[in-house]
Amino acid sequence: MLGPTSPLPDLARPDVGAALFSTWGVGTPERQRATVDALAHSWDSRPWPSPELFSQNVYVGMDGxxxxxHAQWASEEAYLAFVRAQRQERVDEIDAAVPGIERHGIANYRRYRGFDTRAAGDPRVPGCIVVIKADFDDPAPELRRRWIDAVIEALETDPAPSPDLISADFHLIVDGARHLANDRAQVLNYAQWTSEEAYDAAIAADDPTPEWERVRHFPGFQGTTAKRYRFARSFIRP
Structure with a gap:
């Protein structure tokens, strides 16, 4: 099992202008480990690529x-400059170590709001990162903002909140002609839970309040998909 070797990123840092998320298909737990090792060598053996890259983070899917x-850049332009000048040599090195990686595209998000249950001295440690993507049938960003507002209201007013939800950070996908991936109207929620079992228990104990019913039946909301990850490694700007 892969374990974290560095602290998790701060999703709320205000200087992040482009939060880039992407997934790779590698096939097996053994290839997951080998790919993380290849990534670590690729990043650790080279100078930091840009002062506008704050962190590059890797998570291992619990699907094996x-x-x-998850990369935190100052801007999309800075990322594209990295792609033009430096990215390919890193990709080539990783592919030589672990052939056959399937890359599923990259999308640019910006954080809109967060919900955090931590207080000073909180001992809880995130053992499971649940990444939830919500789709909408209307591209208007205002619709997605109102939906996120409704979710946070439901979390804040829940009479029986889960003690195992540490935080949830809601991101809006960046729209427009320079979109990195596609033009889906989407929200990404990066939620930290104490464990996968705790997340399962919270889902099984579902007892919707009127606020949660409003979220589920929000006009334009088409549903969600969720993927579970374990944090593996963060590469941080010196």
């Missing part, structure tokens, strides 16, 4: 098949 990447 995938990896998720």
């Amino acid at each position: 098949e995938t990896l998720m990447h």
